[in-house]
Amino acid sequence: MIAALHRTPPALMLVTLAIGLAACWSAGSPFGILAPIGALFLYARGYWLLSLWGGLLIALAGTVLAAMLYPGTIRDEALSLGALVAVAGCIGLLLVPDPLRRGSRLAALHRRAARQPDGLGGYADRALDGAVHPDDRPAIAQAAAYAFWTGVPQVTSYRQREPDGSYRWTELRAEPGYGVSVDVDAMVSRPCDRWTVAESLGATVAAVKAAKVIESLHGKAWAFDAMGKFTYVTPAAQVAIDMALEDLNRRLGDREFIDGGEAGWMRGVHPDDVDKAASTLRHCLKTGEPWNIEYRMLRATGHYVWHRISARPTRDDEGRITGWFGTSIDIDVYKKTEAALRAREQHLEQLIDTVPAMIWSMTEKGHPAYLNKRIMEVTGATRETIMAPDGSLSLKKMIHPNFLDLAEQTFAKSVATGAPYNIKYLQRRADGAYRWTETRAEALRDETGKIVRWYGVSVDIHDLIVTQTELHLRKQELTRLVDLVPSHIWRLTPAGEPNFFNRRFIDFLGLDESDLETSRTERYAAALNAAIHPDDAVRLWAELKHCLLTGLPFSMRYRLRRHDGVYRWMDGRAEPLRDEDGSIIQWHGLSHDIDDQLRGEEALRESERSLRQLVETLPALIYCAAPNGEPIYRSEKLREFLGFGLGDKDEDGRTRLAGTLEAIIHPDDLPDVKEKYGLSLATGSPYAMKHRLRRADGVFRWVETRTAAMRNGEGEIVQWNGISFEIEDQVRAQEALTLTQERLARAAQAASLAELSASIAHEVNQPLAAVVANSHACQRWLTLDPPNLERAQKTVERIIRDANSAAAVVGRVRALFRQTVEARSLCRLDAILHEARDLMLEEASRRRIRIEIDIEAGLPPLALDRIQIQQVLVNLIRNGLEAMEPTQHRALHIRCARTGDLLRTEVRDTGVGIDVPDKVFEPFFSTKSNGMGMGLAISRTIIESHGGRLWAENNQPSGATFVFTLPVETKADHDR
Amino acid sequence: MTADDTIVFVVDDDEALREALGELLAANGVRSALFRSAGHYIGSDKPDLPACLILDVELPDINGLDLQRQIAEGDHPPIVFITGHGDIPSSVRAIKHGAVDFLTKPFSDTALLGAIRAAIAQDRETRARRAELALLRQRYRELSPREREVLPLVVSGLLNKQAAAELGISEVTLQIHRRNVMQKLAASSLADLVRIAERLEIPIRHSRRMGGI
Structure with a gap:
């Protein structure tokens, strides 16, 4: 209530007046009038307050005069009125605690502005209402608002109205966050304030006079003599620093101030500034130069406050210095503002330097102006290195040669047109490497739109670009892979609509990619519909629909029409791609052209079929056996011949091979067949044999059987393939x-x-x-x-x-037979023996005679005439075969063994024997009716020419043995 | 048979036999020349005398029978073959090609000498005939071209008039040619001229047209 009344003076006045009148009327005394008077005291300002005080004094004086002049009731009345006036005066004193309201108002205003930034508007309004010159109001309001919203301190000058209605230039510093204020408390005179004046001014009269002039102008001045002793200081100043003249001039050491001693005033100077202040003052005192200095002065409040001090000498007629006068101006606001600005600038600079970006600025002409620390660190460039001799920008050392032209042109264009500058390029780094960098720059313009400066930021986007490039490459590669893979790759929506075909598929179908009228899905679907073979379409769509419904993988073979109209068999497969929930996102499919393969398979099947037919119909007995010899296949002809199939002769405990052989091979041939077949199975060598085979009707027929191993790529035997020809007639x-x-x-x-x-x-x-x-x-x-x-x-x-x-x-x-020495060479006798046996085999088998050979292993080779020795052996074998013609037991044994230095070869028959063993070697002797009688004679000649002997012996009980020896060290030059 | 106006050539690769034959011929007063191969025989200068060639069938460079066939074209002395193992086909073949005799080693001296004698006699005759023919040919070469044209017409039995018409010349001119021909060929009569023409194997032509030109 009271507060409300405080804010509305007229209402308060009325209320107090009414209460006062009511009190007068009810009490019958005029004391009620005190209430409105008190209210007047509360709100009267300046002129009105003085008038009030004046009125009260006049009223008091009038009442006192009236009491002294008119005794009686008038005196009483006058006295009571006087008392009333006195009380009113006391109330006035009580209600108005600050009688010198003038001078504190502005400071109060300032303080409020600083401390209540949110009340700025109100402050401004009030300031505008009152003390500020109308012309300056917009400027100061804008400054205050700008400071608040931007955080940039604003210092504005404006004209402030004095109580007398005149205006005075005042400076306002508006800044959020902290406040700078002139400390007004220290300037207020306190009851205990002490200040003094000098007892004698001495020679400084002129100086004091000047000081007083200054004081009248500035409010603060002082004077001191040529020795530096103060003779006058404005009392307010003495109060402010709490130093009287005595304190200022007090000598604190042995020496006078001028001689380097310490004076009392120096105590009031900040320790950091005092030396400089003292020394400069001494210098000026000695030389007469004007003293200008700034230092911090200790206020009575205990704060150091910056002052700018100036002092000038006064001189007498002869030019001698008579004294000094000077003033000090409080520049604390400037100093603090400056420091704050510097701190802010530093902060900003730090900020710019620590921002992880390369920041720079250029002049409006595009000349380099500033590079932040980071750009210099990162690129190794300085303002000098990127500046051409004429001061313009030179990017040669910063930008990869490939981008240099582009960058220079872009930049030149931006500078010319003022358009923002944006470029990505390879920037050269301090280590010489190039990295992708993006640079953006914009122009800062003044109010008229003129470009003042370019500000730019360069950001390292190398990793980004590299990653992007890699991604791009990978994508490209993937696309290429998908397009180049020699298959058709496609994709379906969950509904089964094709939304992707790879390049090969598109080429296969001959799709026209330039057709952009219809959507891709529609085109693909249409192409697919048209391309599927009519015979396969129903089947395919049904299967696909089924898969789409159930989510089962799709797999099918179908014919697809190629762009040239040819239908090709395809093997199509598709599987669904599911998200985390398991619902199908899309189908990925692959179709492989298997036409050639199918045709190949068909051809293969056909060829296999015809081959089998060939084998089955060939007029030969064909069979196959496992690597161990077990029969695994017999051709139809063979089955017919034998009268039984593959497994018909299987018995327990015996292999199919053994059972079959005994069943079908003639008993006389069985040992030979078993031996040779076993040998072939063991060694892998081809098998060839003539033997008798039992036909289904029990008749043995001569067949020739040949078997060879079929090997795989590694050379392992996988199967034996055999064929038997009936050679009964041939044998006959x-x-x-x-x-x-x-x-x-x-x-x-x-x-x-x-x-x-x-x-x-x-x-x-x-x-x-x-x-x-x-x-x-x-x-x-x-x-x-x-x-x-x-x-x-x-x-x-x-x-x-x-x-x-x-x-x-x-x-x-x-x-004749001895003259062939030069035909001799080193030969193995066993090899010659086998050759001779093979030559005679045909004749032996015709005569049903077995030739058995027993050769000792490791016989040394001999120097022989191979043909002659072979003749000898053939001769002896034939003799033996012919000798056995009439006998029953038929076997010819050939043995060859080493005895000492001789190789002894025996050809033993079971024939009729010889009557006279020596005579058979004589020429033209023959026991045979058609014999020539030369064979044995020539044989002996040959053997003897080889240094050996040939003779004959009779066996017991029957037969003959022809023996010849050959020396191991057969010499080539035997003369016998 | 004298040793001086005849010669016997012996071709045999066996030196012993060659010498023995030379000795045997010398002992019988027959001059001989010995050759060890056909090549030596063909390559040597031989005296132009009635001769006989004793040729071994088995020669180192060529079979004697083949040599016989090779030299059959030219003038050569009659051949007497000798062989180590004679067989009937060889001997037949040799005789058919004009050999005088075919002797199997060893052979008797009378058989050999008889064969040589017969051969030389044959050669004498051959040589005489050959010498006469050479003379006739020499004479024929001396005829002028026109006379060579006249000769066949005359010996064909054409009248002078016919022959002159045939050649397109006068009868008188023909008669002059005819006389020259007879003179140059030393023909004493027309019959003689006909015989000479026959020896020279001049074809008889009755007319140009019939000559089949």
């Missing part, structure tokens, strides 16, 4: 043929004998003819008359010579 024919051949051979032998005889005859006839001719000549010479004995003699000599040469012919025939 062969036997007949062999017989004929033998006869033919004998005939040839006879023929060659005739030729040999003719040759021998020619050889013998030649010398004989000479002998005859010579004989006739001799006879002629002798029958001449006279006989030519000399010629006859000569002729006889020739006869003897020629006759001898005829005799030598026979010797030469035998020697």
Whole structure:
């Protein structure tokens, strides 16, 4: 209530007046009037307050005068009125605690502004209402608002109205967050304030005078003498610093101030500033130079306050310094503002330097102006390195050559047009590496829109770009992979609509990608519908629908029409892609062109079928066996021949092979077959054998069986494939043929004998003819008359010579077989034995004779005439075979073994034996009706020419053995 | 048979037999020249005398029978073959190609000498005939071209008039040519001329047209 009344003076006045009048009327005394007077005291200001006080004084004086002049009731009345006035005055004193309201108002206003930033508007209004010159009001209001909203301190000058109605320039500093105020309390005179004046001004009269002038202008001034002793200080100043003249001039050391001593005033100077202040003052005192200095002065409040101090000397007529006068101006606000600004700037700079970005600025012409610390650290550039000699920007050292032109052009364009600058480029870093950087710059313009400055930020986007590039590449690669993979890749929506085909699929279908009228899904669906073979369409859509409904993987083979109209078999598969909830997001599908493969398979099947047919219909007995020899297949012809199938002869405890062999092979051939077949199975060598095979009707037929191993890529045997030809007729024919051949051979032998005889005859006839001719000549010479004995003699000599040469012919025939030494080479006797056996095998088997060979292992090779030794062996084997013709037990054994330095070879038969073992070696001796009688003779000659011996022995109980030896160290030059 | 105006060539690779034959021939007063191969025989200078060639069938460089066939074209002495083992086909073949005899070694001296004698006699005759023919050919070469044209017409039995018409010349000119021909060929009569023409194997032509030109 009271507070409300306080805010509305007229209402308060009325209320108090009414209460007062009511009190007067009710009490019958005028004391009620005190209430409105009190109210007047509360609100009267300045002129009105003085008027009030004046009125009260006049009223008091009037009442006192009236009491003294008029005794009686008038005196009483006057006294009571006087008392009333006195009480009113006391109330006035009580209600108005600050009689000097003037001067404190502005400070109070300022303080409020600082402390109540939210009340700025109100303050401004009130300030505008009252003390501020109307012309300055918009400026100060804007400054205050700007300070509040931007946080940038504002210092504004404005004209403040004095109570007398005049205006004075005042400075306002508006800043949020902290306040700067002039401390007014210290300037207020307190009851205990003490200040003094000098007892004598001495020579400083002129200086004091000047000081007073200044004091009248500035309110604060002082004067001191040439020695620095103060003679006058404005009392208010003395109060403010709480130092009287005595205190200021007090000598604190041994020496005077001018001589370097300490004076009392120095105590009132901040310790950091005192030395400088003292020394400069001493200097000025000595030289007469004006003293200008700023230092902090200790106020009575205990605060140091910045002052700017100036002092000038006064001189007498002769120019001598008579004293100094000066003033000090409180510049605390400036100093603190400056410090605050500097701190703020530093803060800003720090901020700019610590921001993780490269910040820079350029002049309106685009010349480099500022680089923050970071940009210099990161790029290693300084303002100098990026500045061309003419001061313009040179990016050569900062930007990758590839981007230099672009950057320069962009920047030049921005500078010319004022458009924002934005570029991504490779920036060169301090370590020489280039990194992707994005630079943005904008122009700062003044009110007229003119560009004042360019501010730019460069941000390292290298990782971003690299990642983006990588992502892009990966995406590209993926796209390429999807497009290049030699299959058709597609994607369906959960509803089964195609929304992606890869490039190959599109090419396959021959889709026109340029058609943008219809949506892709529609085009794909239409293309697919058209391309699926009509015969497969129903099946395919049904299957696809089923899969879409159930979520089961799709897999199907179908025909698809290629762009050229050819239907190709495809193997299509699709699987659903599900999200976390398990619901299908889309279907991914793959179709593989299997047309060639299908055709290949079909061809393969066809070829296999025809091959099987071939095998089945071939007029041969074909079978296959496992690597261990177990039969696994028999052709139809073979089954027909044998009369049973593959598993019909299986018995417990015996292999199918053994059971089959015994069932189908002739008992006489079985050992041989088993041995050879076993050998082939063990070694993997091909098997070839002629044997008798039991036909279904029980008749044995001669067949020739050949089996070879089928090997895989590693060379392992996977199967044995065999074929048997029925050679019954062939065998019969062969036997007949062999017989004929033998006869033919004998005939040839006879023929060659005739030729040999003719040759021998020619050889013998030649010398004989000479002998005859010579004989006739001799006879002629002798029958001449006279006989030519000399010629006859000569002729006889020739006869003897020629006759001898005829005799030598026979010797030469035998020697014929000894003259082949140079044909000898190192041979293995066992190899020759096998060859000879193989040569005679046909004849032996025709005669039903087995040839058994027993050769000692490790026999050394010998120097032999291979053909001759082979002839010997063939000769001996044939002799043996022929000797056994009439006997029953038929086997020819050949043994070869080493005994000492000799290799002994025996050919043993079970024939009829020999009557006279030595005689058989004589030429033309033969026990056989069709024999020539030369074979054994020549054989012996051959063996002896090899340094060996050949002889014959009879066996017990029957048969003969022909033995020949060959020396291990056979010399090549035997003469026998 | 004298040793001086005849010669026997012996070709045999067996030196002993070659010497023995030389000795035997010498003992019988027959001059001989010995060669060890057909090549030596063909390559040597041989005296131009009635001769005989004793040829071994089995020669180192060529079979004697083949040699016989090779030299059959030219003038060569009659051949007497000798062989170590004679067979019937060889001997037949040799005789058919003009061999005088085919002797099997060893052979008797009378057989050999008889064969040589017969061969030389044959050669004498051959040589005489060959010498006469050479003379005739020499004479024929001396005829002028026109005379060579006249000769076949005359010996064909054409009248002078016919022959002159045939050649498109006068009868008188023909007669001059005819006389020259007879003179140059030393023909004593027309019959003689016909015989000479026959020896020279001049074809008989009755007319140009019939000559089948």
